[in-house]
Amino acid sequence: MIDKIRIEKKTKLIADWQTLMRTFVNHKDDASRSTLVKYMEQIFFGLHDFLKKHVGITEEVSLKDLSRNFTNTLISKNPEKKLADVIADLVENIAPHAVNVTSPYFVGHMTSAIPFFMVHLKTIVAALNQNVVKIETSKVVSILEKQVIAKIHRLIYEKDEAFYEKHVQNIQTTLGCFIEDGTLANLTAFWVARNSMLAPKNGFAGIEQEGLQAAYKAYQIEKCVILVSKLGHYCVKKAGGLLGIGNQNIMTINVDANNRMDIDCLKKAIKDIKNSSVNTKIIAIIGIAGTTETGTVDPLPEIGEICAENRIHFHVDAAWGGPTLMSEKYRHLLKGIKLADSVTIDGHKQFYMPMGCGIVVFKDPSIMDVVAYHANYVNRPGSVDLGIKSLAGSREASSIILDGALKIMGSRGYALLIEHGIDTCLRFAEEIEKRPDFQLITRPELNILTYRICPFHIQRRLAEGNPEQICDINKKLNKINRAVQRLQREAGKSFVSRTKLKINQHGKDIVVFRCVIMNPMTNIKILGEILDEQEEIFRGIEGLRIEEFRN
Ligand SMILES: Cc1ncc(COP(=O)(O)O)c(C=O)c1O
Missing domain, CATH: 1.20.1650 (PLP-dependent transferase-like)
Structure with missing residues (x-):
């Protein structure tokens, strides 16, 4: 006591x-x-x-x-x-x-183990506590940020030395900005695209100042749209809401058999918009370089060409796939990215940075002028203050982390990570195809694939069945796959995520496992164990009345 x-x-x-x-x-x-x-x-x-x-x-x-x-x-x-x-x-x-998330058995999301030094770099960001909204609270750190943004710009656009000499520390121009995440990086790109399109003219002061209604009147339009494939990240819809154009005006374009934007459908959509009785303007067309669910890359050269022909802002959402550019082996997968007017890349994804770091870069160093804001006490015209052209106000100096990481890793270090992810994913696809209980649904292009439990004899029945039978089988398979995914997650040893995809089986959604290979410690042996565990759960689940599936 x-x-x-x-x-x-x-x-x-x-x-x-x-x-x-x-x-x-x-x-x-x-x-x-x-x-x-x-x-x-x-x-x-x-x-x-x-x-x-x-x-x-x-x-x-x-x-x-x-x-x-x-x-x-x-x-x-x-x-x-x-x-x-x-x-x-x-x-x-x-x-x-x-x-x-550091476990090599955690292969379900775009979050993984990060190099240990990231924690030290994050610590120094907190210890210095610079606020890069303005030079008065960051000084050299804002200049460093401009340099890091120029490095990412160069990785994508590969302009000549003279271009970067001119812009890297230019007070008047801006090659892009850091922001908290991919959602906000994309939003920044569309904000810039919207303001550039609905710019001041003939007594109209521009959409940023006068708002949507005045802009529609000045441009004699009734609606604005953004075009993206059906596999676009849901943040594009949020942007539609925030920009005032309405999220129902995020028009989705069908994908082809390889889950890439179908170019014929895109051309048709543009034609329909032009011929529509509702006067409509296209703010931007998005090409995705690494879709969230399947990791596929849209046909960027073709989309870029269409945008140029029609004078439409071309945005590439490379939140996931951007760092693939550092791999000589796989950079060709992002061919055409240079045509983009703006590109999003996430630092906390394949730059292996801690949460959260989004980056957006713009081809035209002056385009961000359309979102410039000034205040009397800060962000004065002509200053280096990064808050002038940024959606965010106060923010931490993530550029310190990326700069340090790029120096420690070199692009070759990052390339090793990227290549490990894609190579391992390709081997995993082969392993899935070897196992009679599984069906590979989407083949990896980058380091993401999807598959499901669908025993071989059921695959045959699906191939031979009529639409009604196929629908019925898929319903049961969905139930099984959902249950297996949940039970595996609850068992707590490994984690594969789950999503729903429309494959060409009569347009209905099917439930699939989604595997993202990012952790360099994940290998084919571990992936085999994950499949073993899923097989075991499948064979053991009671109460789903699935005898016919168990052979
Ligand atoms: C292609 C793509 N774009 C945008 C985002 C949104 O990124 P964030 O979650 O960092 O906002 C994601 C996230 O997974 C993504 O995969």
């Missing part, structure tokens, strides 16, 4: 000025130095030791059960915990129930 009281007394924490001051680093005080190191060690060693023991994806506790521990909504008046206890709590109680 006495001990308990003593402990409670010892751990009673109060917020007072003296304690508060200890939470700010005093750079003159050597004790601050060892304090910083002590807690960093606690984090790194704690997580390291935890992950050493913990090879699975997550603990087998349901979200519903977990949520019971997260219902207190009161901010406590006095401090509740010391930093050491907060860290211990995160390592012991949160980490086991978070998702171990």
Whole structure:
């Protein structure tokens, strides 16, 4: 009892000025130095030791059960915990129930293990705490950002040395910007495209100033659209809503048998728009370089040519596939990307950066002028302030991380990662095809493939069946695949994601496993084990009345 009281007394924490001051680093005080190191060690060693023991994806506790521990909504008046206890709590109680995305068995999403040095680079970003909205809170870091953006621009557009000399540190021009994620990078591109198209003219001050209704009147149009394939990321729809054109005006174009935008359908859509009785303008056409679900690349050269002919903004969403350009072996897959007026690439995807870093670059160094904003206290005309042409205001200096990573890895280092992903995915496709219980649905072009459980004798029945029988079989298969995916996820050893795709079997959606190979530690042996586990679950599931599928 006495001990308990003593402990409670010892751990009673109060917020007072003296304690508060200890939470700010005093750079003159050597004790601050060892304090910083002590807690960093606690984090790194704690997580390291935890992950050493913990090879699975997550603990087998349901979200519903977990949520019971997260219902207190009161901010406590006095401090509740010391930093050491907060860290211990995160390592012991949160980490086991978070998702171990570093596991080589985690192959379901575009998030994976990252090189260890990314954590150090992220730490320096927090420690320096630069705000790149303006030069007054970032100075050289804003200049560094302009250089990194120019490097990404050069990777894509390969302009000559003179071009980059002229623009890399030019105060008037902008080759692109960093933003939090791919969603916002795409939104920035469409914002620029919209404003360029509905620019000021004859007494009309431009859409940014006067709004959509005035713009439609000035240009005598009734509607604006953006065209993207059916496999476009859902963030394009969000952009439709935010830009005021309406998300129903994100027009989706059919894909061909290889899941790439069907060029004939695109041409027909443009023709229909031109001939429509509703006067319509196309803000942009999007080519996807690595679709989210199948990893396929749209025919960029053809889309680029069509955009040029029709004077339409061509945007390439290379959020996923962009870094493929660093691989000499596979860069040809992104042929035509140079034709784009704007390109999105995500740093937190295949640049293996920590969350979250989106990048958008523009071919024309002056095009971002149409989204320039100034304020009296900051972002004054003629300054280097990066906030002038950016959707975001205050933001962290992600460019420090990308710059460091590019220096540590070199493009050859990144190429090794990209090539491992694609090569392993191709081998995985062969493995799937060898196994009679599985059907490969979409072949990898980059490092993503889809497949499903569909025993060989069922594949034969699908090939020979009438539409009604096919529909019926697919319904049952969907149920099985959903169940297997869920049970595998719940077992917590490996994770493959799930999506629905329309394949040419009478236009109905089928449920498929989606596999994204990004982690360099994922190999064909591990992928084989993942298939073994899925087979075992399939053979063991009760209650679905699937005897006919089990042979
Ligand atoms: C092709 C593509 N574009 C855009 C996005 C959106 O990126 P973010 O999740 O970073 O906003 C994704 C995300 O998966 C994507 O795959």
